[in-house]
Amino acid sequence: MKARVVVTLKPGVLDPQGQAIEGSLGGLGFTGVSAVRQGKIFDLEVDATDAEDARSKVDSMCTRLLANTVIENYSVEISE
Amino acid sequence: MKARVVVTLKPGVLDPQGQAIEGSLGGLGFTGVSAVRQGKIFDLEVDATDAEDARSKVDSMCTRLLANTVIENYSVEISE
Structure with missing residues (x-):
């Protein structure tokens, strides 16, 4: 079975990478862009x-390795 | 409007990060895991x-900054 795990920072956790991307987009002339947050995705x-x-196996992988549940949320999609 | 951009490596492009994760999952006792690929996600x-x-604006951001279209695919979801 295929699984897709999406890991995102919890609201309120600082995201300097997202801020840098937002700054770069502004520098390239993209106005009106805000709240940029970067996350990770794992396909397996x-x-x-x-x-x-x-789902149960992938959930366990998330809590043990793929996500840092102190600062990150994750969601799991199973297909096939 | 909210947008979510998912950037993944094209099939055939080596993913050493994914391989490392696959190895670590094996080391933690998760058997039967294969084809691990890591990608990026941007919420903005x-x-x-x-x-x-x-969609047109975000598509332009993807080709100019968020994705390296030589080795990466991207998809855009718009909501709200």
């Missing part, structure tokens, strides 16, 4: 009996 | 008259 394939099983 | 707000206008 996992052996699982069904979607429920896959 | 853009001033636009309608969704069409927002």
